[in-house]
Amino acid sequence: xxxxxxxxxxxxxxxxxxxxxxxxxxxxxxxxxxxxxxxxxxxxxxxxxxxxxxxxxxxxxxxxxxxxxxxxxxxxxxxxxxxxxxxxxxxxxxxxxxxxxxxxxxxxxxxxxxxxxxxxxxxxxxxxxxxxxxxxxxxxxxxxxxxxxxxxxxxxxxxxxxxxxxxxxxxxxxxxxxxxxxxxxxxxxxxxxxxxxxxxxxxxxxxxxxxxxxxxxxxxxxxxxxxxxxxxxxxxxxxxxxxxxxxxxxxxxxxxxxxxxxxxxxxxxxxxxxxxxxxxxxxx
Numbered sequence: 001x002x003x004x005x006x007x008x009x010x011x012x013x014x015x016x017x018x019x020x021x022x023x024x025x026x027x028x029x030x031x032x033x034x035x036x037x038x039x040x041x042x043x044x045x046x047x048x049x050x051x052x053x054x055x056x057x058x059x060x061x062x063x064x065x066x067x068x069x070x071x072x073x074x075x076x077x078x079x080x081x082x083x084x085x086x087x088x089x090x091x092x093x094x095x096x097x098x099x100x101x102x103x104x105x106x107x108x109x110x111x112x113x114x115x116x117x118x119x120x121x122x123x124x125x126x127x128x129x130x131x132x133x134x135x136x137x138x139x140x141x142x143x144x145x146x147x148x149x150x151x152x153x154x155x156x157x158x159x160x161x162x163x164x165x166x167x168x169x170x171x172x173x174x175x176x177x178x179x180x181x182x183x184x185x186x187x188x189x190x191x192x193x194x195x196x197x198x199x200x201x202x203x204x205x206x207x208x209x210x211x212x213x214x215x216x217x218x219x220x221x222x223x224x225x226x227x228x229x230x231x232x233x234x235x236x237x238x239x240x241x242x243x244x245x246x247x248x249x250x251x252x253x254x255x256x257x258x259x260x261x262x263x264x265x266x267x268x269x270x271x272x273x274x275x276x277x278x279x280x281x282x283x284x
Contacts, residue, residue, distance in 0.1 A: 193205060
């Protein structure tokens with residue numbers, strides 16, 4: 001940790017404590033991070049999905065753990081992103097890269113060493129037969145993350161994520177609220193329940209949660225706007241891996257055009273190399 005990182009952490013934490021709402025898009029490599037900052041964003045997150053896809057790996061879902069990226073590889077990418085830009089970076093730390101509270105605490109320490117000033121810890125296990133950690137263990141994991149942050153001396157923003165909406169069982173809203181509030185009591189600075197993007201559900205979460213709410217957009221094609229989310233009282237909006245997936249859609253469409261038609265119309269819309277060179281040479 002250095003003074004610059006501490007200052008970024010302090011300002012990032014203040015944004016979660018102040019009134020208002022801010023948009024924090026998610027990058028998956030230094031190039032996408034620089035593009036987002038050059039476009040005007042003053043804080044970004046990482047996306048585990050985007051990072052995994054860029055390495056030809058799967059993300060989330062009930063896929064084999066051996067097929068997914070491990071902590072060392074993921075944090076190396078987080079470090080590269082943090083080094084590429086001067087704005088605060090929130091790291092997608094998935095489930096903390098281990099079941100135990102000790103593993104989560106170690107991942108937090110390593111994320112701070114990588115240069116991140118915030119990070120998400122989720123209660124999703126990746127086990128189809130038991131998709132969420134038991135509440136008591138999930139709370140212990142957040143508490144361990146909080147202790148690691150307090151010991152670090154840096155005001156790292158701890159985001160507690162519950163995947164209750166994503167497991168396809170009844171009673172999602174009530175349990176998501178209960179779990180998120182328990183995580184807040186355990187020391188989370190911001191709460192996150194992906195799968196909630198409609199006005200009614202988001203409004204209920206804002207009213208019932210005891211801490212600031214992050215909402216992820218771009219996952220389901222919701223037409224709810226940033227202005228509407230701001231009016232509802234949402235504190236932070238992220239986009240997860242949706243931007244990366246949208247670009248992969250364009251890549252596949254271009255590949256299919258070339259293969260099936262032998263044409264290259266995809267190239268009509270591209271950023272000139274001179275402009276990309278300027279952006280990537282810049283200190284952002």
